[in-house]
Amino acid sequence: MIVKIDEQILPTVVMLGDAAVMLRWECVDEDFPEATIPAIRQLISELRLRGVRDVIPGFESVTVCFNPRQCRAVELAEFLTQQVRVWQTVERTCGREVRISVRFSCEDSPDLMEVASFAGMSVQDCIRVLAGCSFRVRMIGFAPGFPYLSGLPECLRIPRLATPRRSVPAGSFAIAAGQAGIYPQSSPGGWRLLGRTEQILFDPCREPPSLLQAGDVVRIDPCGPLVGGGIAGAVR
């Protein structure tokens, strides 16, 4: 996919102490292309600047973490501001489409009923809506390989669970507060669990270790007994 970074909005530069500089696109509205930040992250990363250890995307920011013994925050901030101005007119490729097979079943989908009734639709329609979504990976965080996905329809914007679960199974596809995500490893979590994938989201021995990266587009391929008209009774 080609992203054209032609926004007129320039970022503000914020220091995160003396070892990181954050570029922040404040007041970004819905029209701000979701792929702009991942593209700028990639461009900064490709510069391979001396002393830079990590370039981390957020929803509305890119943060450059560095070794303060090897480079200085003020100089780096100035340099990055200039670069971004140049990049505002750059066109580049960013993100791949990744299809993830998600199983919907009584065991794998403990919150699906509630979410469907919140949205005022049947379980099957809810799965159909999810399958039609084009999710964008905005950032990876919370745990290695955990993607924060935007692109959830308005009708599925259900809040987090009041009490988080002590343990969410690895591979759980979940939604909360207008976002979707997939738990790469078993961990505590407060999102609503809709289904589960067998795909490995994070494997440190794989290159790259994370299945997904910021900028990727994710589509869900539903499978399992709750999909379609099959065993509708299984929901109860």
Add this chain to the structure above:
Amino acid sequence: MSAVTVLRAGTLTTVQDGGRPGYGHLGVSVSGPMDPLSLRLANLLAGNCEDSAVLELTLVGPALLWHRSVRLAVAGATMSACIRLPDGSEVELPCGCPVEVPAGSVTDFGEAQRGCRGYLAVRGGFGGAMTLGSRSAQLRSGFPGNCGRRLERGDELELCGDSEGGNGELVVPGWFVRLLDLPVRGGETQVLRCLPGLHLTQLDSPSMDRLGNGVFELSTDCDRMGYRLTGPVLSMPTVPQLRSEAVVPGTLQLSPDGRLLMLMADCAPTGGYPRVGHVISADLPGAGQLRPGDRVRFRMVSVEQADRALAEQERAIAGVRAMLACV
């Protein structure tokens, strides 16, 4: 045969090296030592690269049986420690100098008197599994491989390469180096210098005052990911609703209950709470030596002051390097 047998593990003993940079955008913590200055010092004294893998000892150290003669060095917290030689005699294991220990000796670490974390380096560095370019244990993610955990009694540890050190005799020099001035337990309040965070100015003015003048205490909810502080409660008239973005070790987050959360080495690379400040890099080593019950104050400084403090620390390390080249 392995090089080392763990006879007693201590409170929390982990393998740490320079950390795991380069994967923050995939959600991977940078990890590495809580007190990076002492890791570097221990490695220099042992004759290693500065970021070789060492053992990070916490509060009460381990007892280790060495199967070959080694050159080792301890830095950071002052821990009571002794060497039990194969002939049954016992000598003190000093901190801040290289020590040659004959095969069959046991190094036995007691409680930390000053500071919280000791760093035990051995010539050649500790070996073992690597994940994403680092041997640093990250307990939450289970990195690296099956060793991503604290040491346990009975563990056998490997050293890197041909790490034979010394000629089998005990050698203890008559000098030592100390770079951090660590307080005794329950001693005076530590001052941590900070740069302002993005949301600092959103604190109400009594809270600004409390942050600048108040004394905060490390609660019992403190680990390698971060310290939850008790003490003055801070408030923001309107709490900004943030979506997750990058945080770094040293970031001071304001949690919803008005308490400060100070992020440390194993913190996740992103977080969603307001950021009121960032402890400067030069003060992170000292911060890594704090333990529950210790008291801290925060002092806001300028970027220039932060740079100068770090340069001063680098000069101290350069001094150690120069001195070691002469001995």
